[in-house]
Amino acid sequence: MWNKLIPGLLLAAATLPAHAALSVFACEPEWASLVSELGGDRVDVYTATSALQDPHHVQARPALIAHLRRADLAVCTGAELEIGWLPVVQRKAGNARMANGSPRLFFAAEQVQRLEVPQHVTRADGDVHASGNPHIQTDPRRIAQVANALAQRLAEIDPDGAATYRQRHQDFAARWSAAVQRWIQQGAVLKDKGWVVYHDQWVYLEDWLGLRRLGELEPKPGLPPTPTHLAELTEALRDHPPALIVRAAAMDPSAAQWLSGKLDVPAVELPFTVGGADAADDLFGLFDVTLKRLTEAVR
Amino acid sequence: MPSQIPQVNHLSAAFAWPPLARALGTLALTAPLFFPMSAEAASDADIAELKTLIKQMRSDYEQRISTLESRLVAAEKKVAAPEPVAVAPLPDVPPTPTPVARANAFNPAIGLVLNGTYRVFSDPAGGDIPGFPGGEEAGRAAEGFSLGESELSFAADVDDRFQGKLTFSLADNDGATSVELEEAFLTTTIADGARVQAGRFLSGIGYLNTQHTHADDFADRPLPYRMMLNGVYKDDGLGISWVAPTDTFLEIGGEYLRGGQYPAAGAGDRGKGAWTAHVKLGDDVGISNSWQAGLSYLDTRPIGRQTGTPGAEDSFSGDSRLWVADAVWKWAPNGDPSARNLELQGEYFWRDESGEFAPNGSAAIPYSGKQKGWYAQAVYQFMPQWRIGARTSALKADDPGAALAGTALDTQGHDPRDYSLMLDWSNSEFSRIRMQYTRDESRPVADDQWTLQYIMSLGAHGAHTY
Numbered sequence: 001m002w003n004k005l006i007p008g009l010l011l012a013a014a015t016l017p018a019h020a021a022l023s024v025f026a027c028e029p030e031w032a033s034l035v036s037e038l039g040g041d042r043v044d045v046y047t048a049t050s051a052l053q054d055p056h057h058v059q060a061r062p063a064l065i066a067h068l069r070r071a072d073l074a075v076c077t078g079a080e081l082e083i084g085w086l087p088v089v090q091r092k093a094g095n096a097r098m099a100n101g102s103p104r105l106f107f108a109a110e111q112v113q114r115l116e117v118p119q120h121v122t123r124a125d126g127d128v129h130a131s132g133n134p135h136i137q138t139d140p141r142r143i144a145q146v147a148n149a150l151a152q153r154l155a156e157i158d159p160d161g162a163a164t165y166r167q168r169h170q171d172f173a174a175r176w177s178a179a180v181q182r183w184i185q186q187g188a189v190l191k192d193k194g195w196v197v198y199h200d201q202w203v204y205l206e207d208w209l210g211l212r213r214l215g216e217l218e219p220k221p222g223l224p225p226t227p228t229h230l231a232e233l234t235e236a237l238r239d240h241p242p243a244l245i246v247r248a249a250a251m252d253p254s255a256a257q258w259l260s261g262k263l264d265v266p267a268v269e270l271p272f273t274v275g276g277a278d279a280a281d282d283l284f285g286l287f288d289v290t291l292k293r294l295t296e297a298v299r
Numbered sequence: 300m301p302s303q304i305p306q307v308n309h310l311s312a313a314f315a316w317p318p319l320a321r322a323l324g325t326l327a328l329t330a331p332l333f334f335p336m337s338a339e340a341a342s343d344a345d346i347a348e349l350k351t352l353i354k355q356m357r358s359d360y361e362q363r364i365s366t367l368e369s370r371l372v373a374a375e376k377k378v379a380a381p382e383p384v385a386v387a388p389l390p391d392v393p394p395t396p397t398p399v400a401r402a403n404a405f406n407p408a409i410g411l412v413l414n415g416t417y418r419v420f421s422d423p424a425g426g427d428i429p430g431f432p433g434g435e436e437a438g439r440a441a442e443g444f445s446l447g448e449s450e451l452s453f454a455a456d457v458d459d460r461f462q463g464k465l466t467f468s469l470a471d472n473d474g475a476t477s478v479e480l481e482e483a484f485l486t487t488t489i490a491d492g493a494r495v496q497a498g499r500f501l502s503g504i505g506y507l508n509t510q511h512t513h514a515d516d517f518a519d520r521p522l523p524y525r526m527m528l529n530g531v532y533k534d535d536g537l538g539i540s541w542v543a544p545t546d547t548f549l550e551i552g553g554e555y556l557r558g559g560q561y562p563a564a565g566a567g568d569r570g571k572g573a574w575t576a577h578v579k580l581g582d583d584v585g586i587s588n589s590w591q592a593g594l595s596y597l598d599t600r601p602i603g604r605q606t607g608t609p610g611a612e613d614s615f616s617g618d619s620r621l622w623v624a625d626a627v628w629k630w631a632p633n634g635d636p637s638a639r640n641l642e643l644q645g646e647y648f649w650r651d652e653s654g655e656f657a658p659n660g661s662a663a664i665p666y667s668g669k670q671k672g673w674y675a676q677a678v679y680q681f682m683p684q685w686r687i688g689a690r691t692s693a694l695k696a697d698d699p700g701a702a703l704a705g706t707a708l709d710t711q712g713h714d715p716r717d718y719s720l721m722l723d724w725s726n727s728e729f730s731r732i733r734m735q736y737t738r739d740e741s742r743p744v745a746d747d748q749w750t751l752q753y754i755m756s757l758g759a760h761g762a763h764t765y
Contacts, residue, residue, distance in 0.1 A: 050586060052633035059629070059636060060765050061589045062548030062581025069492050069542045084728070088762040091462075091486070092550075094494040094542055100456055123729060223727060224683040250635055252683075 020044035022158050025068050027076035027086065028055055029274040030137040031108060031146075033283045035075055037172045038151050042161045046071070051276035052250050055081055056127065056222065060088035068093040071104075073157060075150065078107025079114060079134035104157060109134050111149040112142040115203050127222025137273060139204035140180045140287055147172060179284055186291045193298055196237070198225075198247035198256060201272065205290075214242045217255045225255035234262045241265050244297045248272035266297045407455035407463075408759030412513045414447045415753050416440065422746040428522075429743065430696035430710030431670070432606035432613050434529030434561035439739075439746075440519060446471045447752075450481065450513060454761065461487050466511075481511075481533065492542040496554075502532045503540060503552045503577050504595035506625035506646055514763050516642070516678045517721055518735045518750045521692035523648040523672025526715075527621060529561035532597065534573060548581040548591070558599050562619050562650075565602025573599040581765070583634075590628045591765060597621040606707065607659070613707050617654010617666070623647070627765070638683055645675040656699075658706040666708065668697040684726065690719045694741070715741035729756040 021042045026032035032047040039045075046067045049055045055077070058064075068074060068089050076082055090098060098104050114132030121130045136142045151169035155162035191210040198217045206213055214237060219229035245267045247256045253269065260267035271280035271289050280286040418440060425439045440447070452466040466481040484498030501509055507524055508531055520530050540552030558565070558572020566572050575598070581591030599619045605612040624647045631640035650670045655663035674692030681687065694715040699708040717740060723733035731754045739746040 050634065052586075053635040054637050057637040058634065059589075060762060061583060061629075062579075062591050062765060063546075063583040063589060065542060065550075066546055066548040066582070070544045084762050086762070088764055091494075092542065092764070094488045094492045094540075096488045096491050096493075099459055099488070101459065123727070127727070250633075252638055 021161055022072045022154070023070055025071035025074040027074070027082050028137070030143075030283060030286070031075040031077070033274045033286075034143065034147060034150060035154075037283065038147065038154060038165055038168050039161075040164065040168055042158065042164055043154075051271060051273045051280075054250050056084060058085055060085045060092065064089045065092045068098070069095055071095065071098070073104050073106060073154070074098060075106045075108070077109050077134050077136070079109035079131040079136075080129045081109070081134035103153060106150060106153050108146045108150075109136050112136055112145045115207060116200075126218075126220030133200065133203045135201040135272075136204050137286075138202050138290075139208040140176065140183060140283075141208060142204060143283060144173065144176055144180070147176070175284070179287065183287050183291050186295060189298060190294055193243040194240070196233070196242045196245045196259065198245075198251045201248060202246065202270075209294075214240070217245075217247070217259065224252075230255060230259060234259065237263060244268050244294070246270050246294075249276040268293050268297045270294070405455075407453040410450075410452045410454070410759045410761065411757040412450040412452075412511075413753070413755040413757065414449055414513060416445050416447050416518065417751040418442050418445065419749045420746055421748070422742075422744050424744070425746070426742060427607065427707060428526060428694070428715050428741045429713050430699075430708060431526040431694060431715070432615070432707040433526050434606060435609075436530040437525045437606075439748075448512070450511065452482070452761075454759070457485065461485050489539075492544060494540050496538040496540075497536075499533060499535045500538065502534060502554055502556070502575055502597070503538060504532060504575050504597050504621075505623040506591075506593065506627055506644065508532055508623075510764055513754050513756070516644075516676065516686075516688050517690055517719055518733060518752045519719075519737070521646075521674035521676075521690060522694050522715055522717060522741060523646070523674060523692060526694060527562060527648050527650055527670065527672060532560065532562070534558065534560045534563065536571075536573075546582075548579070550577075550579040552577050552579075558601070561604065562597070562621065563599035563601050564604030565616070567600035567602045572602070573597065586634045587632055588628065588630050589634075589765075590626070592626040593624070595623045595625070597623070601654075611659045613659055614657040614663075615652070615654060615666070616663075617652060619650065619652045619654075621651075622649045629765075636680070638680075640680045642678045643676070644678075646673065648672040656703060656706065656708060658703075664702050664706075666699060666703060668699050668708070670694065670696040678721075684724055686721075686723050686725075688719075688721045688723075690721075692717055711743060713743050717741055729760060730754070 022039060022044070024035050024039070024043050024045045025048065026035055026045055027048050029047050029049070029051055032045045035043055035045050048064055048067070049058050064085070076086060109131065114136065117132035118128055118130065121128055136146070147169060151165050154165045158165075187209045192212060194212045194214045196215045196217065197213060200216055200218075200221050202211075202213075205211065215233050217225045217230065217233070219226055241263045242265055244265055245256050245260050247253065247267070247269060249269055249271055253267070256267040270293060271277040271286055274280055274282060274286050276286070277289045280289045420439070420442050427433070427438070431437075448468045448470045450466055450468050452464065454464040455462070457463050463485045465483045468479045468481045470477050470479065480499060482498075482500050484496050484500040486494055486496050488494050503509055507515065507520065508528065512520070512531070519525070524530060534556040536554055536556035538552065538554035540550055543549040543551070554575040555571060556563070556573040556575070557570050558567050563573040575596060577593055577595035579591060579593040581589070583589045597620070600617070601619055602616050604615045606615070607613045626645055628643040629636075629640065632638070648671065652670075653667035656666040657663040672692070672694040674690060676688060676690035678686055678688035696708075696710050698710060699706070703709060717737055719735055719737040721733055721735040723731055725731045733750075733752045733754070735750040735752070737748040737750070739748055
């Protein structure tokens with residue numbers, strides 16, 4: 001019996017998944033996807049939020065603390081997107097290598113040009129971000145910039161894998177570049193189209209494709225739509241209706257549907273991040289689905 | 300992408316690198332020039348000396364070569380970092396403005412919490428809860444319009460290792476403003492997962508104890524918190540906690556404290572009169588649920604702990620031991636609490652005190668007794684901005700015996716209990732307005748209490764704990 005069992009156990013031990021070199025805590029699914037693209041088997045990624053959650057409003061849950069405690073690298077958006085929970089998780093986790101300012105805290109929004117940086121901030125304007133709009137993942141050009149910086153950061157904190165990260169990054173950048181050219185061609189029909197958004201979270205997509213924002217369903221960023229505001233919006237848009245109304249998968253659909261009925265324009269649900277739609281299972285899928293749904297809606 | 304520096308076999312570098320090899324060769328050839336002597340005259344000793352010299356020079360150079368080699372390796376590693384790959388250049392957008400650093404750039408973040416209440420009670424008398432001599436915060440809140448406690452806090456990174464926080468609470472007692480130091484502490488991480496707190500801080504025992512009252516779901520704390528911890532236990536000292544490197548959250552912590560605050564008093568054991576220990580466990584269950592449970596212990600040696608009516612206080616000296624078990628369960632569809640969410644929460648208190656109780660000026664009477672308390676609550680956010688909640692809390696104390704009959708420890712055969720319902724509306728995460736009804740049966744005469752409360756958060760507002 002033992003002569004069978006022992007080789008069996010050895011085989012089982014040998015086939016256990018190899019321990020990844022780097023344990024990564026990704027605050028949002030888009031960065032989890034990017035880390036996997038760049039790190040492959042060298043990284044083990046935990047995603048703190050899903051596409052169905054609003055990363056402004058998750059809680060500092062025990063599971064998040066336990067995972068950040070063991071992480072070698074945290075990849076987050078920054079620009080105050082996670083300010084409601086990340087500081088607490090960081091403090092409670094007591095990860096000695098992740099003090100503020102450590103290179104093991106990677107903030108994507110710090111790697112790109114941010115839009116809508118307010119000159120003056122007051123909470124009377126709602127949930128404003130003093131560092132600018134944080135939702136940078138809706139522009140694939142900015143994702144390419146984040147990928148550059150992230151590949152370098154990975155090589156910096158895991159020098160043994162530098163060659164892997166370089167090679168995987170080159171491969172990703174080539175595929176991404178080709179895809180971006182394809183999406184640009186596909187999205188050309190959207191240029192100068194007017195749209196209404198639920199929350200001001202698409203400014204980088206607007207910047208990239210040349211969409212014009214005619215209004216928001218939220219009266220102030222972060223405040224839920226009110227009947228008064230929707231009525232005013234309907235009145236303002238009646239003569240020059242938008243081509244479409246969009247909301248992220250995590251947002252409540254009722255206000256968008258109501259306005260869609262009033263103005264007789266399509267309401268579109270966009271994935272917003274990886275996992276926000278069935279086919280949006282990675283960064284490529286995210287933009288494939290986004291472009292497909294947008295172009296079908298304006299056709 | 301080819302690296303800038305040619306690949307070399309490190310072992311053979313010294314010989315493959317022509318300039319170095321040449322230099323070594325030249326040295327060997329010209330060495331005799333520096334030691335002028337004829338070849339015939341060169342004795343064996345001379346040759347030996349020369350050999351040593353050359354050997355020395357060689358080892359010298361080998362050392363330098365190996366230094367160069369290691370620098371080369373380092374340079375290669377640096378170059379191996381990927382180069383930016385240009386993809387569809389961004390159009391000219393004005394760069395993100397960089398704020399100009401001002402003189403106050405390093406000021407701590409300042410947070411302010413404004414709190415105000417309007418209360419109506421059916422029983423005008425109020426009074427003490429029989430069987431539970433409480434601290435000064437334990438009694439019924441002020442009726443009518445009242446400011447309650449306003450909080451002012453400062454927090455910042457001290458440097459790369461330390462963080463500091465200071466919180467004042469300002470209360471108005473019939474025209475006199477009292478300032479209380481709620482928190483004044485530093486924190487630092489000393490090892491992976493291990494944090495140290497020093498100063499005055501909220502003790503890590505229980506669940507509610509670790510959060511500020513402005514984050515509570517009800518306008519007042521449940522009975523066991525009020526009667527056994529005077530609302531919240533905070534003290535001066537040192538705390539350490541460690542988070543285990545596991546997928547399931549596991550935190551173990553302990554504190555060594557002065558023992559100057561209720562339920563401790565008198566800073567016993569020469570200013571080291573209290574210690575605590577706690578363990579907390581928590582995790583997610585699927586995507587929609589999460590939980591946390593904990594067990595805590597507080598051990599104090601109160602000396603002359605004063606309770607009851609000001610001017611006619613009772614006093615207790617002895618040992619006080621408290622166990623607290625807590626559990627929290629939270630649900631939110633797909634883990635997104637912004638539209639709807641449910642929170643269930645409960646804690647159980649078990650206290651054992653023994654020592655001497657001196658009722659208002661009288662001689663001390665030996666006392667030993669146990670008290671229990673618990674609360675359970677559910678808060679449901681049924682639509683954005685709106686929440687409803689229900690809570691009940693209860694206390695039960697041992698009969699202290701005939702010697703203490705008629706004192707504050709005498710339960711009068713009554714088990715305190717209360718039932719609360721609340722409804723609150725939050726315009727944003729920084730403002731909240733709450734209405735609460737409490738059927739308070741903590742005293743023999745039942746009391747119907749109505750509360751209207753606002754909580755406003757200004758400036759920097761620290762993220763809330765779980």
